[in-house]
Amino acid sequence: MRESISxxxxxxxxxxxxLGTHADDNEQCVTPQGITNAVNSFGVDMFLTxxxxxxxxxxxxxxxxxxxxGAVLSLLANGDTKNEVDTVFKFTMxxxxxxxxxQDIRNTNSSNILALVNGLFLQSDFDVKQEFKERFxxxxxxxxxxxxxxxxxxxxxxxxxxTQGHIPDMLPKxxxxxxxxxxxxxxxxxxxxxxxxxxxxxxxxxxxxxxxGGKEAMFMHHSxxxxxxxxxxELGIQILxxxxxxxxxxxxxxxxxxxxxxxxxxxxxxxxxxxxTAVLTKDFSNSTFxxxxxxxxxxxxxxxxxxxLQTLGVNLIFDPNDADLSGLSxxxxxxxxxxxxxxxxxxxxxxxxxxxxxxxVLPLSAQTTADRTFIAxxxxxxxxxxxxxxxxxxxxxxxxxx
Numbered sequence: 001m002r003e004s005i006s007x008x009x010x011x012x013x014x015x016x017x018x019l020g021t022h023a024d025d026n027e028q029c030v031t032p033q034g035i036t037n038a039v040n041s042f043g044v045d046m047f048l049t050x051x052x053x054x055x056x057x058x059x060x061x062x063x064x065x066x067x068x069x070g071a072v073l074s075l076l077a078n079g080d081t082k083n084e085v086d087t088v089f090k091f092t093m094x095x096x097x098x099x100x101x102x103q104d105i106r107n108t109n110s111s112n113i114l115a116l117v118n119g120l121f122l123q124s125d126f127d128v129k130q131e132f133k134e135r136f137x138x139x140x141x142x143x144x145x146x147x148x149x150x151x152x153x154x155x156x157x158x159x160x161x162x163t164q165g166h167i168p169d170m171l172p173k174x175x176x177x178x179x180x181x182x183x184x185x186x187x188x189x190x191x192x193x194x195x196x197x198x199x200x201x202x203x204x205x206x207x208x209x210x211x212x213g214g215k216e217a218m219f220m221h222h223s224x225x226x227x228x229x230x231x232x233x234e235l236g237i238q239i240l241x242x243x244x245x246x247x248x249x250x251x252x253x254x255x256x257x258x259x260x261x262x263x264x265x266x267x268x269x270x271x272x273x274x275x276x277t278a279v280l281t282k283d284f285s286n287s288t289f290x291x292x293x294x295x296x297x298x299x300x301x302x303x304x305x306x307x308x309l310q311t312l313g314v315n316l317i318f319d320p321n322d323a324d325l326s327g328l329s330x331x332x333x334x335x336x337x338x339x340x341x342x343x344x345x346x347x348x349x350x351x352x353x354x355x356x357x358x359x360x361v362l363p364l365s366a367q368t369t370a371d372r373t374f375i376a377x378x379x380x381x382x383x384x385x386x387x388x389x390x391x392x393x394x395x396x397x398x399x400x401x402x
Contacts, residue, residue: 033277035099036390038090039067040276043392044268045088049308050301051265051397057211058299060344060396062355066305068118068186069357071096073317073335075135076361081316081324088312102389113191117162121155121183128329145180152176155183162187166354167341181333182361195243196225198294198348208295209378210400217401219377220348222292229287229374232279235270236260240292240374241284244350248388251351252280253294254381255374264381264397271381277390280383291373297398298345305338305357320364332364344394353384353394 043063050059070089074096077085086092091099100118122128124142133140141158143151152171159170162185176183198220206219228241228250236257241250254271256262262270271279306318317323323334342355376398384394 033390034092035095035102036277037275038092038095039063039099039391041090041272042067042070042088043395044272044276045312046308047268047395047397048265049311050303053308053311054301054303056301057399058297058301058397060299060301060342060353060355060394061303061340062342062353062357062394063392065186065342065355065357066340068099069184069305071099072118072184072186075100076132076325076327077317077323078326079324081322082327084314084316088309088314113189117187117189119158119162119185119187121151121158121185123181126181126329129327132328143183145176146178148176148178149173151180151183155185159185159187162189163354164189166343166352170341175337177336177362179363180361181331181363182328186357193245193350194348195245195247196222197350198222200348203296203348206293206295206375206377208401210398211379212400215401218296219293220296222289224288224290225292226286226288227292227374228284229289229372230284231257232283235267235274235279236262237267237270238374239280239284242294248386249393250385250387251346252383252385253374253376254383255376256378256380264379264399267381268397276383276392280385280392281387281390287372289372289374291375293373293375293377294346295376295398295401296347297401298343299396299398300343301341301396303340305340306335307338308340309338320362325361328361333361334364336362342394342396344396351384355394 040063046061046063046066047059050061067089070085071091074082074085074089074091086096118139119141120136120139121141121143124144143154145151152173152175156168156170160168202221203218204221205216207214208217229239231238237260238255238257240253240255242253243250254267256267310318317325317335320334325333338357340355340357342353344351344353379397379399381397382395383392385392
């Protein structure tokens, strides 16, 4: 996965999350299970692709952000091009449309913020199909890609505002071509704090044994605290949930047991075999811990999304000759480059995470015990989960610390 984006780009999604809000343990997912399973299953595929193609030991990305991009592309594509998109993103029937609709119903209250915004930046003189106008009219903004730097500034400003300043300059200079036709953007903003904040005075150095050997890192600590936890002996893992205020969202830390030599990639493969939703939502107990120690970390990942999607099987949509984007226009169009950027910060007060996905539409040119400990001092996988929708918002791995 390269660190830069070249040529022109179609911005498909931007996603920012600052985590928290409310849900009871017995609440069921309100998003149809097919959509949730599609997002989560695609997330596993993307994680494995990222881990195979990147040299970075630590990772973060947003399955929801990239899946939303896929949903928009599915609605623009037809024929074999659409079939490829739907297959890779696990979409069936009207699932792409439902995924976009399910985002529109989210709202905010006094204890949390969860806002999802979609935008489509369309070349000012480009004539699109009436069906496209009717479906996306409220999202359309006309720009002149002939004035490339003005258009780029407009799109970057929209992204930066939507993400509360956390994704500035998403599109670097010289990444928009004068013949670009459309830029899509999806932004999510989500804010909250840990339900049980870590005491900053308790944060201290501890050894983390990662891929680069043992290094001291700053660890946050809870003592004599109760959290949702389970030990899955079959998978050889422990999972601890740190809830955010309101308990609708949680961050799940998946730690291999001491006798389990599996890498984060192997852990995710094993979890996928059982089903991500089931592993993260079933068979937890409220357990008391004498010590919970989680490292503070900040991770930023850049993925060349066009390369990753082609690896997974989305090929035609990037082919200037064979792409079918006739849901947008009869003109011969294709997607050029794609980029996904994500960042996550975990500290004593909570979590802050941001992700953005880009690319370009171009013409043809259990048990309770008082002494239980959970110490994440070796490589682990993490998931940020919406427990109401059961969808994975962010996931990644921590395999080495500075």
